[in-house]
Amino acid sequence: xxxxxxxxxxxxxxxxxxxxxxxxxxxxxxxxxxxxxxxxxxxxxxxxxxxxxxxxxxxxxxxxxxxxxxxxxxxxxxxxxxxxxxxxxxxxxxxxxxxxxxxxxxxxxxxxxxxxxxxxxxxxxxxxxxxxxxxxxxxxxxxxxxxxxxxxxxxxxxxxxxxxxxxxxxxxxxxxxxxxxxxxxxxxxxxxxxxxxxxxxxxxxxxxxxxxxxxxxxxxxxxxxxxxxxxxxxxxxxxxxxxxxxxxxxxxxxxxxxxxxxxxxxxxxxxxxxxxxxxxxxxxxxxxxxxxxxxxxxxxxxxxxxxxxxxxxxxxxxxxxxxx
Numbered sequence: 001x002x003x004x005x006x007x008x009x010x011x012x013x014x015x016x017x018x019x020x021x022x023x024x025x026x027x028x029x030x031x032x033x034x035x036x037x038x039x040x041x042x043x044x045x046x047x048x049x050x051x052x053x054x055x056x057x058x059x060x061x062x063x064x065x066x067x068x069x070x071x072x073x074x075x076x077x078x079x080x081x082x083x084x085x086x087x088x089x090x091x092x093x094x095x096x097x098x099x100x101x102x103x104x105x106x107x108x109x110x111x112x113x114x115x116x117x118x119x120x121x122x123x124x125x126x127x128x129x130x131x132x133x134x135x136x137x138x139x140x141x142x143x144x145x146x147x148x149x150x151x152x153x154x155x156x157x158x159x160x161x162x163x164x165x166x167x168x169x170x171x172x173x174x175x176x177x178x179x180x181x182x183x184x185x186x187x188x189x190x191x192x193x194x195x196x197x198x199x200x201x202x203x204x205x206x207x208x209x210x211x212x213x214x215x216x217x218x219x220x221x222x223x224x225x226x227x228x229x230x231x232x233x234x235x236x237x238x239x240x241x242x243x244x245x246x247x248x249x250x251x252x253x254x255x256x257x258x259x260x261x262x263x264x265x266x267x268x269x270x271x272x273x274x275x276x277x278x279x280x281x282x283x284x285x286x287x288x289x290x291x292x293x294x295x296x297x298x299x300x301x302x303x304x305x306x307x308x309x310x311x312x313x314x315x316x317x318x319x320x321x322x323x324x
């Protein structure tokens with residue numbers, strides 16, 4: 001009689017363990033994890049999904065679905081299930097896009113798990129074991145240890161920094177009267193929230209070259225700009241600066257007035273759309289500069305070259321974030 005009763009008890013214990021382990025595995029696999037972010041490759045999205053599923057399994061959480069998305073300035077996570085819902089949106093700023101998405105997911109899961117569950121049912125009372133027969137000796141099965149509660153450790157939502165300093169350098173072109181200005185520019189900008197401030201300088205050569213003279217322009221300027229979050233990264237800036245136009249006469253060409261340079265202030269308006277890849281990026285810009293008047297170079301009383309009162313401009317720059 002001892003042997004059959006012991007085997008029956010161990011069969012019940014094994015069945016309970018299988019149900020407990022199976023329910024924990026199902027809890028981590030029921031959630032539908034979706035990543036919507038065009039900037040990430042398929043491999044990166046798969047890695048993020050795997051990390052989140054592993055976190056759900058380890059934490060014992062079982063939401064119905066979890067959706068991650070991103071745009072040019074922020075990331076967002078939505079968690080739903082068991083009658084609860086939590087949404088967390090963060091600014092992207094200086095951290096990598098993958099880390100920003102994982103941080104958003106952790107914060108959303110923490111908020112979702114802390115909300116009360118209106119559909120939670122009371123656990124059924126355990127069925128009492130059958131009373132042993134007094135006349136028959138039976139083996140006493142050791143009680144099955146209840147699984148100890150597991151502490152869920154979540155990282156608090158980290159407020160993303162909205163400040164960063166970028167340096168940029170690139171090529172610049174401007175259509176002038178009787179030619180164009182081509183050259184290079186250098187600059188730096190500091191981003192603070194939706195606004196930014198920049199300082200830049202450029203050196204342009206007048207093309208095509210002339211047999212009587214060569215022209216060049218040195219320019220310095222500052223700007224203040226704003227990037228509306230609804231325009232997908234497009235931003236505008238307004239500023240001013242100083243321009244020095246210089247002329248070098250060829251051998252045998254005289255300057256009756258003796259002047260070979262002209263300095264003028266200007267106002268500028270620019271549109272740009274930065275494309276950032278972590279600590280690197282590209283910065284295309286278009287705009288225009290307005291001077292008090294046009295500045296011209298005359299040869300034998302005839303205008304041969306001039307910088308107009310309103311000059312269009314375009315540039316392509318390479319960006320590097322300060323601090324890597």
